[in-house]
Amino acid sequence: MFASRTNWRLEPNRFATALEEHRRRGKPLLDLTNSNPTTCGFRYPEEQLFAALNNRRMLRYEPESQGLPQAREAIADYYRGRPGFLGRETCVNPERIVITSGTSEAYNYVFRLLCEVGDEVLVPAPSYPLFEYLADLADIRPVPYPLVYHQGWQVDFPGLSAALTERSRAVMVVHPNNPTGSFIKREEALELAEICARRDLAIIADEVFLDYAEGTELRCSFAFDSPALTFTLSGLSKISLLPQMKLGWLIVSGPEALARRAMQRLELIGDTYLSPSTPGQLALAEMLAMRGNLQMQMRQRLCSNLGVLDKLLREAGSVDRLRREGGWYAVLCVPATRSDEDLAIALLETRDLLVHPGHFFDFPRDGFLVVSLIVHEAEFQEGAQRLRDFFHGT
Numbered sequence: 389m390f391a392s393r394t395n396w397r398l399e400p401n402r403f404a405t406a407l408e409e410h411r412r413r414g415k416p417l418l419d420l421t422n423s424n425p426t427t428c429g430f431r432y433p434e435e436q437l438f439a440a441l442n443n444r445r446m447l448r449y450e451p452e453s454q455g456l457p458q459a460r461e462a463i464a465d466y467y468r469g470r471p472g473f474l475g476r477e478t479c480v481n482p483e484r485i486v487i488t489s490g491t492s493e494a495y496n497y498v499f500r501l502l503c504e505v506g507d508e509v510l511v512p513a514p515s516y517p518l519f520e521y522l523a524d525l526a527d528i529r530p531v532p533y534p535l536v537y538h539q540g541w542q543v544d545f546p547g548l549s550a551a552l553t554e555r556s557r558a559v560m561v562v563h564p565n566n567p568t569g570s571f572i573k574r575e576e577a578l579e580l581a582e583i584c585a586r587r588d589l590a591i592i593a594d595e596v597f598l599d600y601a602e603g604t605e606l607r608c609s610f611a612f613d614s615p616a617l618t619f620t621l622s623g624l625s626k627i628s629l630l631p632q633m634k635l636g637w638l639i640v641s642g643p644e645a646l647a648r649r650a651m652q653r654l655e656l657i658g659d660t661y662l663s664p665s666t667p668g669q670l671a672l673a674e675m676l677a678m679r680g681n682l683q684m685q686m687r688q689r690l691c692s693n694l695g696v697l698d699k700l701l702r703e704a705g706s707v708d709r710l711r712r713e714g715g716w717y718a719v720l721c722v723p724a725t726r727s728d729e730d731l732a733i734a735l736l737e738t739r740d741l742l743v744h745p746g747h748f749f750d751f752p753r754d755g756f757l758v759v760s761l762i763v764h765e766a767e768f769q770e771g772a773q774r775l776r777d778f779f780h781g782t
């Protein structure tokens with residue numbers, strides 16, 4: 389009855405079963421995996437948001453395959469003044485933008501544009517677990533390539549080259565990556581673009597966390613010139629802490645002739661779905677403009693939670709936090725005395741504490757836990773104390 393692409397393992401794993409049981413028993417739970425910004429106590433400019441959505445123009449339906457021009461102009465503005473990896477003075481052309489219902493849909497557009505059934509897209513490991521499902525739904529194979537940790541995360545280029553096959557169509561980068569918080573460095577971006585251009589592969593760059601870099605320096609975006617055909621994805625869910633608006637986009641850059649042909653096809657894909665809603669698109673410029681204050685709150689939260697975490701982990705002794713350059717997460721390197729899943733279950737059962745086991749993000753071995761740094765400060769502190777007490781003396 390059902391297509392094999394949905395033959396997922398639907399039974400909950402041991403960790404999910406333990407969590408279900410914990411909730412069923414009505415036990416308290418301190419959730420250090422929460423990465424939904426709308427539930428983490430940020431102060432949203434509510435009146436401004438309601439006013440932005442209260443627009444008479446929404447009464448008219450004027451379908452646009454790439455999204456409303458004014459919304460695309462606002463997206464192009466967001467990229468103005470950012471550096472590109474080639475260091476040239478460039479800007480994003482609104483004609484090269486397609487608005488989608490969230491970044492996940494943008495992935496689907498790009499996969500459908502580039503890949504035949506069974507083709508392969510290289511995906512970093514560790515990284516965000518949703519990619520596997522997005523790939524399944526597009527009938528393609530996600531093939532992992534390794535990121536290695538050596539005083540910070542780097543692309544393992546020999547590993548990447550070894551993962552390429554005749555069926556490879558694109559290489560994905562997450563910039564900065566979730567959960568490692570590592571950015572692609574300039575030399576890495578250039579090497580990757582060179583490999584991709586030489587083998588007719590595209591780059592798919594997920595930049596949803598681009599604005600959350602440690603330090604004040606603006607990070608390079610993939611959205612500008614490149615020797616390789618490049619699709620840069622982002623959206624409001626992280627930029628303006630508004631995942632419920634379901635507004636994302638993709639930007640096409642790279643060799644002119646290729647980019648133009650890609651756009652012609654994407655226009656038709658966009659025209660087939662016309663999925664982003666008119667009210668959201670009409671308010672997009674205003675919602676992007678709200679990011680300054682929201683990102684400031686987020687930066688304070690990340691900095692404060694990180695400070696607390698580091699202090700308490702020093703007291704625990706046996707746990708290290710891996711170096712990060714940005715993003716919303718911290719990766720903890722813990723004694724691998726048992727599997728990550730067993731550790732996460734033990735934290736749940738003995739401390740009422742929810743953390744991600746590393747295998748959720750495809751870490752290559754046991755000994756990693758991941759926590760969200762956007763959790764409200766008071767809760768985060770309590771959670772970090774429980775982690776310290778759990779690991780103290782192990």
Ligand SMILES: Cc1ncc(COP(=O)(O)O)c(C=O)c1O
Nearest residue numbers: 490491492516566596623625636
């Ligand atoms: C790396 C990465 N890409 C994409 C998304 C999804 O973004 P959206 O809400 O725009 O679909 C997430 C969500 O957490 C993410 O972590």
